[in-house]
Amino acid sequence: MAYSVPTLLLSSMEQNNKPQEEDRLGALTDDILLSILGSVDLATAARTSALSTRWRSLPWLLPELNLHVRDFLPVPCPDYPLAAALRIFFYSKIPAQHINQAMASLTRAARSFLRTKHSRTVTKMSLEIYLVGNYSHDIGPLVRDAIDNGTVRELDLTIADDKDFRCKRADMLQKARVVDGFFSTYPNVLPCLTRLHLYNLRFAKGDMLHRTLFDCCKQLQHLSLDHCDAGDGSVWQIDAPSSGLRVLELRYSYLKRLEVLCLPKLELLRWEVWLHNETPLHFGSVPCLKELFLLCGADIDHPGFSLSQLLDGATDIHTLTLNFQGEKPESRQLRAAFSKLKKLSIQGIYVEFDLLWTINLLEAAPTVEIFGVEAFEHPCSVPFWVRVGVQRVQPSWKTPGFTSCSKWQLRELHVASFSPLVGHHMLFVREVMGRAPKLETVLLKENEEPCRKCEAMGALPTPIGGMFPRGKDEQDAIARQLRDKRIVSSSSAAKIVFKSIASTVVF
Numbered sequence: 001m002a003y004s005v006p007t008l009l010l011s012s013m014e015q016n017n018k019p020q021e022e023d024r025l026g027a028l029t030d031d032i033l034l035s036i037l038g039s040v041d042l043a044t045a046a047r048t049s050a051l052s053t054r055w056r057s058l059p060w061l062l063p064e065l066n067l068h069v070r071d072f073l074p075v076p077c078p079d080y081p082l083a084a085a086l087r088i089f090f091y092s093k094i095p096a097q098h099i100n101q102a103m104a105s106l107t108r109a110a111r112s113f114l115r116t117k118h119s120r121t122v123t124k125m126s127l128e129i130y131l132v133g134n135y136s137h138d139i140g141p142l143v144r145d146a147i148d149n150g151t152v153r154e155l156d157l158t159i160a161d162d163k164d165f166r167c168k169r170a171d172m173l174q175k176a177r178v179v180d181g182f183f184s185t186y187p188n189v190l191p192c193l194t195r196l197h198l199y200n201l202r203f204a205k206g207d208m209l210h211r212t213l214f215d216c217c218k219q220l221q222h223l224s225l226d227h228c229d230a231g232d233g234s235v236w237q238i239d240a241p242s243s244g245l246r247v248l249e250l251r252y253s254y255l256k257r258l259e260v261l262c263l264p265k266l267e268l269l270r271w272e273v274w275l276h277n278e279t280p281l282h283f284g285s286v287p288c289l290k291e292l293f294l295l296c297g298a299d300i301d302h303p304g305f306s307l308s309q310l311l312d313g314a315t316d317i318h319t320l321t322l323n324f325q326g327e328k329p330e331s332r333q334l335r336a337a338f339s340k341l342k343k344l345s346i347q348g349i350y351v352e353f354d355l356l357w358t359i360n361l362l363e364a365a366p367t368v369e370i371f372g373v374e375a376f377e378h379p380c381s382v383p384f385w386v387r388v389g390v391q392r393v394q395p396s397w398k399t400p401g402f403t404s405c406s407k408w409q410l411r412e413l414h415v416a417s418f419s420p421l422v423g424h425h426m427l428f429v430r431e432v433m434g435r436a437p438k439l440e441t442v443l444l445k446e447n448e449e450p451c452r453k454c455e456a457m458g459a460l461p462t463p464i465g466g467m468f469p470r471g472k473d474e475q476d477a478i479a480r481q482l483r484d485k486r487i488v489s490s491s492s493a494a495k496i497v498f499k500s501i502a503s504t505v506v507f
Helices: 005-015 030-037 042-050 096-119 135-148 171-184 189-193 206-215 356-364 377-389 423-435 452-456 472-483
Strands: 064-067 122-128 155-159 191-204 222-229 233-239 249-252 258-263 268-274 279-284 291-296 319-323 344-351 370-375 412-416 442-446 495-499 504-506
Touching: 064 096, 096 122, 096 135, 122 135, 135 171, 135 189, 155 189, 171 189, 171 191, 206 233, 258 423, 344 356, 356 370, 356 423, 370 423, 412 423, 423 442, 423 472, 472 495
Parallel strands: 064 122, 122 155, 155 191, 191 222, 222 249, 233 258, 249 268, 258 279, 268 291, 291 319, 319 344, 344 370, 370 412, 412 442, 442 495
Antiparallel strands: 495 504
């Protein structure tokens, strides 16, 4: 039987009062116990010191130190399970009193751990804090001294905020001054940063943004900016030939455009929701860029842009994820940009649009090995489209009579939010199965992504026309229909996988 780490720790705490019973954790070596403690939050790790004399010193021997303000909240955040997908909303529901209590507890824990560990080196410290009250003057010196005496060599820093992306402009400017003041007061923090996550900042000058993030952060490899910019309609130019940045993430930005003139080590760029109505990106020298995620549904003010023009200068991309809600697509113009593409995902396709037009993308990218589409309608979005009077236009592409299908390298087809009662879902899967000679797997998935707005309406984002097939008999019947040689133009030996939230069945 497998046990989770919290279950084992709780069991061990209970058995601490029953010495005659076997202590399952007590028989493990210190290295294994440290590995277990490293997988839980610091507050839990510290509490294990009460288990026994042996456990008392273990939390202070952890090679990595994780101090996250969320772990010290007196009441767990109700949205925490959604934090990975909606991190910018995570902080917005926490009362100020709880923030103060959490920061006070975090500061005490940091003082205890960092002052005790002066004789050992922490390989990496992950720190998540609020810069509220006087806590920056408490936590700042502790981090500064830990870096100066060599206790901490790498720092993963998140400066959280208690507001979501509707934060006012004046508040964003003030928050940026506070963050800049923190880094100015403790300048040795910047060269130690390997990862930085900032929220709701508006830098008064673009050069401040560049100086802080690239000129001073020599070890920085991962940068995430949620609702951060240098002013409405500003252009942020990144020209950092000496930077080691590998991952750049932006969310909810009013930047007019991001111009990546030179980032030689950049491997992944992710931009979710740009709020200006022009082409958001321009690439200069990005020789290592392999993964690009552009997720922003077309708004009434978004005129659309040329994807082939945007990708000019980024010709080595092997993973591309796009959001589509009615923009005018391209095909042959993308062949140069798609020449090395291995994985292509199209998300957010309106459920009433058919999917056959997406096959044009496979023609433009015959090297693609994994192709995924996601087609469903969020009930929460319907009032917006009705209110602004937007009519989403069915893509005008026709399914071509391909002559180059033999060159397709496609091995996996993924269809999220699949429903057999939406007729064009079945037609699309059959078409791809009939055209792709190297296809090995067809993965039909139930939608697993939660939507807080839909849940608040008491609705679920499911396809119009029917739910995901759950019963094995129903799934078997659908698999037989998809393989029916009277319908599919050529036989396919691909396995068909039905993946629901509760189970995975292969036919």
